[in-house]
Amino acid sequence: xxxxxxxxxxxxxxxxxxxxxxxxxxxxxxxxxxxxxxxxxxxxxxxxxxxxxxxxxxxxxxxxxxxxxxxxxxxxxxxxxxxxxxxxxxxxxxxxxxxxxxxxxxxxxxxxxxxxxxxxxxxxxxxxxxxxxxxxxxxxxxxxxxxxxxxxxxxxxxxxxxxxxxxxxxxxxxxxxxxxxxxxxxxxxxxxxxxxxxxxxxxxxxxxxxxxxxxxxxxx
Numbered sequence: 001x002x003x004x005x006x007x008x009x010x011x012x013x014x015x016x017x018x019x020x021x022x023x024x025x026x027x028x029x030x031x032x033x034x035x036x037x038x039x040x041x042x043x044x045x046x047x048x049x050x051x052x053x054x055x056x057x058x059x060x061x062x063x064x065x066x067x068x069x070x071x072x073x074x075x076x077x078x079x080x081x082x083x084x085x086x087x088x089x090x091x092x093x094x095x096x097x098x099x100x101x102x103x104x105x106x107x108x109x110x111x112x113x114x115x116x117x118x119x120x121x122x123x124x125x126x127x128x129x130x131x132x133x134x135x136x137x138x139x140x141x142x143x144x145x146x147x148x149x150x151x152x153x154x155x156x157x158x159x160x161x162x163x164x165x166x167x168x169x170x171x172x173x174x175x176x177x178x179x180x181x182x183x184x185x186x187x188x189x190x191x192x193x194x195x196x197x198x199x200x201x202x203x204x205x206x207x208x209x210x211x212x213x214x215x216x217x218x219x220x
Contacts, residue, residue: 005106006081008184013062013085028064028092035064041123041154042068044213048150049073053118056144058109058137059125060101062088069121070096077117081106107133109140116144121152128185135198142202145218151204157211158189 013027016034020027032038042065049055053073060066060078062085070076070093078093079102080086086101093099102111120141126134141151157163167187171180180186192209199206199216208215 003081003105003107006083009082010084012082012184013088016062017088026092027062027088028067031062031064035124038064039068041065045069045119045121045152046072048152048215049119054116056109056112056117056120058104058120058122060089061085061124063092065121065123066093066099067096070099073119074098075100077102077112079104079109079111108136109144112144114143115146115149117149118146119150119152120145123154126153127156127187127189129188131188131194134188134190138198138202138204141216142204142218147218147220149218150207151216151218153214155195155211155214156187156189158191159211163189 016030017027020030023030028038045055045065046069049069049072051072051074054075054077055069055073056077056079057066057069058079060080063078066076066078066089076096076099078086078089078099080089081104083103086103090101104111126137129137141153145151156166167189170187171177174180174183190211192211195209195211195214196206203219204216205219206215207217
């Protein structure tokens with residue numbers, strides 16, 4: 001499923017895979033070291049899933065978090081816009097017989113049915129999305145969740161000076177605003193108020209309004 005978005009992000013994981021081969025390690029180990037441990041992200045998901053849960057991961061990447069969620073649910077659908085990521089994810093999750101892989105277009109979840117999932121989650125992804133795309137995905141998340149289903153999304157918060165300092169530090173690390181502006185994976189920030197308005201529009205109840213681990217429930 002080739003879209004403009006998939007074309008823009010093509011090759012994103014290639015440097016990680018190549019460097020991992022040079023070191024003789026799996027690429028997920030490299031991501032754990034340079035981002036943060038996928039196991040810790042999965043620990044946030046696990047209280048909301050059971051052995052009977054049908055789960056969707058949006059932007060699964062190469063399976064960094066998926067490998068720690070799959071053992072705890074009935075079925076995990078791993079979705080991503082990048083075929084290169086899905087190829088690696090298939091290899092990394094080959095030991096699980098309850099995982100399927102899905103190419104999505106990066107704009108919606110049209111390949112999945114309404115009320116299909118008990119839980120939908122995504123990490124290190126939504127804070128790269130423009131505001132309008134997040135609004136679109138909130139509507140889609142509400143659609144594909146079952147009544148009582150849980151959505152878990154990681155954002156970058158915008159609350160106080162610490163968040164401004166974080167942004168300015170990132171801009172400085174990449175070499176200034178001119179370079180940062182051209183990056184695909186620059187950060188977008190949100191506030192509790194922004195997210196609250198979206199949840200009210202799509203009738204999602206807020207369970208945890210910490211924007212770094214935002215949790216909602218679709219009413220029964």
